[in-house]
Amino acid sequence: MELLKQKIRTAGVVLSDQVLKVDTFLNHQIDPLLMHQIGQEFARRFRDAGVTRILTLESSGIAPAVMAGLELGVPVVFARKHRSLILKDDLLTAQVYSFTKQVESTIAVAARYLSPSDRVLVIDDFLANGQAAKGLVSIIQQAGASVAGLGIVIEKSFQPGRAELEGMGLRIESLARIQSLEGGQVTFID
């Protein structure tokens, strides 16, 4: 998605060979118009995938997921990283390790929001080591639902997430695929 790549080139900050900061439009400040266009692009790619529901992870996945949900006309569920007193339902959970934050957390979804008849599109902001994506896929499988695919805003293709998920037979659509962050430069896979 050319518009997204342009935004990453102009507004992304390469913090190291491993870390790209996109706080100005995705992870802290959000560009709503870009999110709308991202939602339209996910919808275009998954229009024929029979999606009945979208699953994402708080917080940075919510904006692109809701825009995709608007375009596809399906509800969005976001997994929570922290339990709330008000969320006392039957929970489906998975353990997710964040290499960026260096912490393991439990992500949780109320069981009643996923049913065996659901065909679920996973949306997330980043795909790197694939930990969050695998946690979300595990939750979908625990519910007996099927995975329609994974829609990723930014993929760090030099990390092993995509290969592992493809090894599980999953379809992955990433709107920007980064080959390398070396030398402070963002190089995309075309």
Added chain:
Amino acid sequence: MELLKQKIRTAGVVLSDQVLKVDTFLNHQIDPLLMHQIGQEFARRFRDAGVTRILTLESSGIAPAVMAGLELGVPVVFARKHRSLILKDDLLTAQVYSFTKQVESTIAVAARYLSPSDRVLVIDDFLANGQAAKGLVSIIQQAGASVAGLGIVIEKSFQPGRAELEGMGLRIESLARIQSLEGGQVTFID
């Protein structure tokens, strides 16, 4: 906003005289079309308020805030409740006590996303005791920016948040105002 009230009547669950659960369309599962309409309604009410930026709080504020930002054509910033290794900037912070979760947390915004020339619309999912709203207002004031107003999806009008914020001279627009949850019934203020 009549459509929102209908949704609360049909999909909301009254857990006690104090707690309304709206997990099916706002706090865990999200109804993207309703969020879009909520964003349009916020934009209609604040169209002439000179809004340059929207500030909300992760996670449930993000969907309505991004839809309002799309309609008003302004960026959205979400305050974080938990610090990330990647967010090491100069931070503006406030302490927020959650009566629902019975915990105090620090909310934080990177200082560079609010400037003294900003006129900031605060969007949040609920207004009850006003703790989150006051924390967000404090962060805006620390930045030297001005508050355009507060846009709230659901106000529990029997709790003191609105009165305290109005006492600070702030404009509040709540799309559904709940007078009472007594007897398991949602009663709205017209």
